[in-house]
Amino acid sequence: MPDRDPIALAADLTLEEQVRLLSGQDDWSVAPVERLGIGSLRVTDGPNGARGGGGLTGGVKATAFPVGIAIGASWNIELVEEIGAALADEARDKSCHVLLAPTINLQRGPLNGRNFECYSEDPYLTARLAVGYIRGLQDNGIAATPKHFVGNESEIQRTTMSSEIDERALRELYLVPFEAAVKEAGTWAIMSSYNRLNGTYTSEHPWLLNEVLRDQWGYDGVVMSDWFGSHTTAATINAGLDLEMPGPTRDRGDKLVAAVEAGEVAPETIATRAANMLRLMQRTGAIDDQGSRDERAVERDSTRALVRRAGAEATVLLKNNGILPLSGTPHIAVVGPNAPLARAMGGGSAQLNAHRLVSPAEGLRAALGDNRVSVAAGCDNHRFEPVLSGRFRVEWFANTDLAGAPVHVETVTDTEAFLVQGIGGGKVDPGECSFRLTGTYTPDRAGLHRAGIHCAGRARLFIDDQLVADAWDGWTRGSTFFEEGNDPVVGEVDLSEGAHEVRLEYRTAPAFNLHVRAYQLGIGRPRDDADFAEAVEAARGADVAVVCVGRNAEWDTEGWDLPSMTLPGRQDDLVAAVAAVAKTTIVVLQTGGPVEMPWHDDVAAILQAWYPGQEAGHALADVLTGAVEPSGRLPQTFPRRLADAPTQGKGAEAYPGKNGRVVYAEGLGIGYRADGPAPLYPFGHGLGYTDIDITAVEAADDRVSVTVENRGARAGAQVVQLYVAPEAAPVPRPEAELKGFAKVRLEPGARAEVSFELPDRAFAWFDVAAQEWVASPGRYRLYAALSAADRRFSATIERTEEVRMAP
Template sequence: MNKSNKPCLSAMSIEDKVALLTGNGLWKTAHLPAHGIEPLTMTDGTYGVRYSPEQIDNDGNWSITDFLGVVNQHADDQTDKKGSEALFGHTLPATCFPNGSALACSWDNELVEQMGQALARECQALGVDILLGPGINIRRTPLSGRGYEYYSEDPLLSGELAASLINGLQGEGVGASLKHFACNNSEYRRTEMDSIVDERSLHEIYLSGFKRAIDKADPWTLMSSYNRLNGQQTSQHRGLLHDILREQWGYKGLVMSDWYGVKDRPASLLAGNDLAMPEVARDKSELLSAIESGEVSIDAIDTACMRMLELIERIGAARKQPRPVDMPAHHRLAQRIAEESIVLLKNTDDLLPLDTTHTHKIAVLGPAAHTPVIQGSGCATTVPSILDRPLDEIIDVAGDAADVTYSAGVADGATSSEQALLLASAQAEAADVAIVFINTAVGEDGENGDRQHLDVVASHAELLNAVASVQSNVVVVLMNSDAVVMPWLGQCKAVLETFFAGQGVGRAIANLLFGLKNPCGKLTVTVPNSLEETPAYLHYPGEALKHYYSEGIYVGYRYYDKRKMTPCFPFGYGLSYTSFEYRSIELVNDKLGTGESLQVDVTVANTGVRFGKEIIQLYLSFPGIELAQPPLALKAYAKVALKPGESKTVRLTVGADDFRAWHPALHDWIVEAGCYQVKVGPSSRELPLSAAVQVAGSDYRLPLKEDSSLVQVIKDEQAFQRVVTLVADKSGLDQAVITERLQAIAPELFCGLFIALTEFLNVPVSRPELLDALRSE
């Protein structure tokens, strides 16, 4: 505890302390002028500062309808009919950066940190102290309504990118709130559903990204989620918030609830959920009553209050004077991030980049070319400060060298129209190339509800089919929250996957289409052939308010690799206009002792004719002796820029903890001794370089019981010797004879140790005596 806060705390009444641990209105913390405590201001979201003066500056005059307006905001609710102001709460314009599903495809820690810095500057200009993000829940199913906010199906990548964003924010004096902790992997009945997750999957998949972000960035706050986890509400889950987060991980920051995420305020406080948001009178009265009855101790209250006071002090010390924000510069950054994030999925016959010396007539089709789908729906939705329309940017980049025509091809953005379809087909047939923009339904994503399928808008697929029937050179530009199925893939030559790439996506698309920029984004999820093949399909969305994570650790690419299935596009995949050659791999040390890290030098060359960036991916293949393992797991990556003909050697580091696996019988991490394969390449399904490293492993013993097999007991030399000694004492036989006999019969015995000794060998040993021998040190 910070000693400077103690006098302030000792001077507070119980009512003051309860107020300190409860929201003040919808977006602020307590204002206690008698103690010199000014309120902190927080707001959404993870990719843009969503600031509503009506809600934040109105001195706490708000209602539940205000909050519902946040949750239910659609991505197309950006402007009124005059286009002058936001429909929702007159939200102020801000830079709408690429959403998480797009941003992560950059695999660019430095660029993500720059985005965090820009978000912080916009926060400071508005007086925002905490930005509620980033969100890093695993994209377990592409149906998840908030999948567009999250980074990846892989925890390492999620944790690394989150750490970069947090460091960017907090380095500029604005606090982050890492969320949603934990296992909020779908939006279906999100405040009721119980995520049933086995212990190993919880630690290796769903918590490890949070752990990595905390270790590398120390977020000032962390937000608990709405759902239950293995039977307990996460906001009052002591095992999660205290035992794991604070005791195991050593997290010192403040834990706040998601908005209205507290169902039992005393229980949440005792579990480690310090701050309840937003202000709820019932929460205050229930906590006061619990203190008076002795259910909640003053020590518990003071511990939470100290975290709150330390947060206030931390933000006060880091806060910078507001200064003018260079919004045009932030827009250029949004454009650059979009350029680095867009993934080239297909490019048959090198149709892209377009060359206007040969391509004179270009048909641009689809409503999203004129009104791009740049973000998802819900509380993270941002009113963009500027909006690049792809059609305008394509016309600008093409210049006078090409004749660009446009047709929506549908009515009202999504409705099939025979007349509109005929016009689009005619334009496509007369052109040298057709660029067709297709997207998922606006508003199908977001909070409190999941997607119902993985298809693009039906009328958009119909448009693509019609265009492909009259034009062989078709480029598809996708705008979607998460992975979609692509039954139309064979009808186009090129595909640009943008996900939701923010307000600068229009210019980014144009620059990539015409080769002013070279695509370098790579997928952070696996793109399936069908919904039915996705790992979570059989048990999504659950029943009887329970959602079983039945695929265990086999999430995303781990599942496809384990089952030897070929997805539509694999994790880590992305094309370029140049080519790269993976030339060599060298391990700095091919033998690792306990707790040592591995350094790997990888040489990559640009063998093409264009400047380009390659994302080098390193995967480990585990021995799998004690624990079942996926064939591959991402453990390091790096992004390297190369001129034509240039080669570079990049050093990748695999941390000591990256060799660990969670042992559910031991309830702890272990490192299995053995040979680990190091595989490096451009995607999870293309790994041309490999090397082997011998790892010493950790010293662990499995717990032995009376029904453990004799084979298992023999593996524990000390326990086996104690059993041999016990048998010798009871039978009078020589220990060497007993040892030889037990080792000889062990493979044939089908029963447990106690039965083997008492029934097959007639040794007069009791259960307590045997258990004592097995457990003694």
């Protein structure tokens, strides 16, 4: 069957069987066609690991890889291919055929909650890395699903918002990575975005899915909806959406059969969509896969080593006053809220249950010894109160009133979950049920505690039979759980030493757009002035203070945008206080994008470590000690302050959006392409532990040669970047655009020549009226650079003829 023509095979199916292939049967799979021995296609999230079919916070353990922006910071296509290949193994461990990744939307601004999932603000860098990732996956038999097609650069009201983007910006920026995924990598699947594009949902956008994707780019794969991102029957099928997810179906099935019978959808269209699905199933082997759906937690030493290496390579050394790498065996105070905790990943559908989570403190202790490292958090940076762990009894009711006898009783180990199919022992409907969770909480010391709940549904929290937090009768929709849940309701309670009884009551309620039901309960003692002082004193008494600050998966997450570019809580104060007393202060930032740094000039070194995967602490220790070169480079511009970002200052319509529309008013001027104040750190910036620099650049025709030399005392790596700048363009264009890069590794004293061959498209702009790419004649300056702000080395070429190209 794998060699059989999918069009002919689709013709052998009845209409009902064809339709069955066009929607999920459950959250993660498509039903088989048993009559013809056609197996079931299974999919899994996500970009930084194959989670399998479990919930977002539990399920079978899997490897947590570095997040998208960390991969972007590597500027290393070969490394990304390795990651793709390793992820193919991980997907097979979960008995899946399709990985819902990579995320290749652009970083339009600094506040997008899903910024961490995306590679870069630049379409060329994003495209090159996406091609490597997709090839790594698909060369090993697992389908990639680049997402979200297209215009999902913000999480605010993303399921209904219309992204208003002019066609030139679409063609020159936002569509570029998807075009490369299709034309170069040959991706087998693509996921449409939730949002509307210029007024029409992307899942039913005929210009986007049929004219551009299929007719112009020649795509022959599957277009699937994001989960609950399909809204209609005939419109989606006719526009080019092959697969509605998840199941059971809402808009297809009998409705789609009826639409065909009513003449709203042609039978040939159904057959084409079914053939696309069968082609995907052939490519992945799902068509003949009659095996089990067992999921395995397989931890490979080679994959652990890859994650550690990739996490270190993604680290960007923003500033270094000669203190790094650390020498000898200094006594280090590792302070800050991220010091004792591993910040390995962002939140939302990208998160998973990692095999292990190595914190900075653990990594440095492993590298230097326990007696050389002291740890003090100093302050908090969480958005929600800490989830409880232990043993909790859950009584499930097949109604929304906690009425009668429970239909199922079980024990859980934490107080956070999504209600998915199979909950309550399979004896309750996830959309219409209730439960009572009971257990105990024992504080580490007596005092004031904060207890918080948020839920997609309704919940109330009792401690020692006292109502502490109520999200039941007064529940209001907010920004949690993909904008389906309320903002946290937090109560304060004075707790003595010893165990305290905890009771959470929950009931489901009507959902909105994504049909999510979920809850989270947390209790914690807020860190106070004494904790702050402890961290400062630890820093004062050490040879080096490593201040680990940033955010976590509660802040950098799908479903909401960040409220500001400042570090949450008292973190800025902590950095300033440590810098005032420590002999040497090194700041380690873990965020999914840029932050303001009011303490910047007062510290000796700054490392941007992102969310580098499950080996986070080991990767950080490797960089700090010099075992590994920090060869990451910024994939996103770091403005000095939020007001300097190109999405700011253009009115609410430009960001965060107004009246259901977000207008991309900056046009082509995102990131380094924007006119504006000089950033704190430019796109492409990053330092190393040696001195590798460009020494010469030459250009002949469309070929550029760049000479690079290592004048330092140790081996290292440098990212050579090539920017194309038209000197007199016939239309407004950015001053310069990245059109080539190469990562070069050199021994001390070594020299290398890096060659770039620029195709016509590297010089082109999109002529909307003519519907063509145009490489205009004229003079072009070619900058060989170490960042987007580097203008030291350049060559000039003259193009004498106009070249026009089809889209």
